[in-house]
Amino acid sequence: MVRIYGHPFSSFTWKALIALYERGVPFEFMMIENAAFVARAAPTGQFPVLVDGDRAVIESAAIIEYLDLHHGSAPPLVPADPRAAVEARQMDGVFDDYLMLTLQRMVSNALRPEDKRDPHVEAEVQAALDKSYAWLDRWMTGRTWAANETFGLADCAAAPALFYAHWAFPIPASHAALNAYRARLLARPSIARVVDEARPWREYFPLKGRGGSPD
Numbered sequence: 288m289v290r291i292y293g294h295p296f297s298s299f300t301w302k303a304l305i306a307l308y309e310r311g312v313p314f315e316f317m318m319i320e321n322a323a324f325v326a327r328a329a330p331t332g333q334f335p336v337l338v339d340g341d342r343a344v345i346e347s348a349a350i351i352e353y354l355d356l357h358h359g360s361a362p363p364l365v366p367a368d369p370r371a372a373v374e375a376r377q378m379d380g381v382f383d384d385y386l387m388l389t390l391q392r393m394v395s396n397a398l399r400p401e402d403k404r405d406p407h408v409e410a411e412v413q414a415a416l417d418k419s420y421a422w423l424d425r426w427m428t429g430r431t432w433a434a435n436e437t438f439g440l441a442d443c444a445a446a447p448a449l450f451y452a453h454w455a456f457p458i459p460a461s462h463a464a465l466n467a468y469r470a471r472l473l474a475r476p477s478i479a480r481v482v483d484e485a486r487p488w489r490e491y492f493p494l495k496g497r498g499g500s501p502d
């Protein structure tokens with residue numbers, strides 16, 4: 288059975304868990320606290336890490352591609368046609384880089400001692416997210432899923448990114464297509480499951496007091 292090392296509240300762990308649930312792959316969940324080896328598995332000790340026999344796979348998107356190839360019987364989350372896969376990887380990158388990692392800047396800043404916080408970060412993050420939300424609202428207009436008109440890799444990335452970003456920096460109500468997409472994601476059983484499994488850790492979200500609401 289494969290093992291997944293991560294934390295139930297971690298956004299990138301969600302990406303891998305959503306894929307495991309979508310593909311019906313049995314797995315053993317290994318809490319990051321108990322996993323000294325994870326510190327060496329990725330360049331800076333980041334998670335998730337998937338372990339399959341003697342093979343360790345890092346990077347959430349690579350884990351999802353690995354699962355497509357080796358585990359589960361559902362349709363692949365990255366299209367087998369490389370021409371179609373371009374769109375899936377593009378949107379995976381958009382959600383990771385322009386939402387999740389942007390929000391991470393704010394999380395890291397909030398975790399610093401108060402006198403070490405950078406006072407410019409909040410406005411910079413808000414400005415970057417405003418642009419990304421507007422771009423994504425246009426992208427999602429007329430679409431059900433983020434790429435290839437089928438649930439896949441990009442939606443695995445979108446779910447945690449939109450969940451946490453909206454919690455801290457609410458998506459404007461005027462972005463109807465993006466808000467509807469977020470609601471569609473939260474209604475999906477694999478995603479509702481990771482959201483539920485993470486509930487016990489909600490109080491640890493350092494941006495929880497900013498007025499947004501997670502669901």
Ligand SMILES: N[C@@H](CCC(=O)N[C@@H](CS)C(=O)NCC(=O)O)C(=O)O
Nearest residue numbers: 297298299300333334335346347348
């Ligand atoms: N590019 C990586 C990012 C992984 C990542 O940033 N993981 C976070 C948890 S959500 C982490 O390990 N944070 C702890 C740290 O950076 O030390 C992926 O897609 O898996």
